[in-house]
Amino acid sequence: MTHNQQEPSRESKRSVFALITELPHLLGQLIRAELDLLKAELLHKLKGTGIGLGLIAVAISLISVVLTLLAVAGILALSLVVPAWAAVLIVAGLVLLLALVMLGIGAALLSGTKAPVPERTLASVREDIARIRGDRAAKSERTSSGA
Numbered sequence: 001m002t003h004n005q006q007e008p009s010r011e012s013k014r015s016v017f018a019l020i021t022e023l024p025h026l027l028g029q030l031i032r033a034e035l036d037l038l039k040a041e042l043l044h045k046l047k048g049t050g051i052g053l054g055l056i057a058v059a060i061s062l063i064s065v066v067l068t069l070l071a072v073a074g075i076l077a078l079s080l081v082v083p084a085w086a087a088v089l090i091v092a093g094l095v096l097l098l099a100l101v102m103l104g105i106g107a108a109l110l111s112g113t114k115a116p117v118p119e120r121t122l123a124s125v126r127e128d129i130a131r132i133r134g135d136r137a138a139k140s141e142r143t144s145s146g147a
Contacts, residue, residue: 030128038121045116071095 071091078087 027132034121034125034128037124038118041118041121042116045118049116067095 074091074094075084075087078090081087082090
């Protein structure tokens with residue numbers, strides 16, 4: 001063995017007082033790291049949500065143009081059989097019925113969606129709190145229940 005391997009390094013000889021005085025700095029670093037993780041995770045989730053909502057808005061506007069053209073075509077076709085005012089009322093009623101059905105389906109889908117909760121960050125913060133408290137039992141319970 002070399003001389004360096006036998007003697008503990010100067011870092012390992014630090015006193016308890018030095019370690020305790022360093023603790024607030026380390027906790028500050030930990031909190032900043034957790035906040036950075038939270039910000040990155042939320043930004044990633046919200047960016048995907050924003051792009052998705054933008055594309056859905058464009059698609060809805062294009063679909064509304066197509067539906068308007070189909071409604072006009074339906075009115076013109078019905079006006080060959082019934083008076084024009086009756087054709088307009090029939091098509092308007094069908095469009096209203098379709099809109100109400102779609103509204104109901106959309107509301108049901110929205111009520112079932114999950115909020116963009118930063119799950120990884122919350123799990124990491126819980127683990128950090130457990131480590132700070134010295135809860136090794138909580139960590140072992142979490143790992144045994146997840147297995």
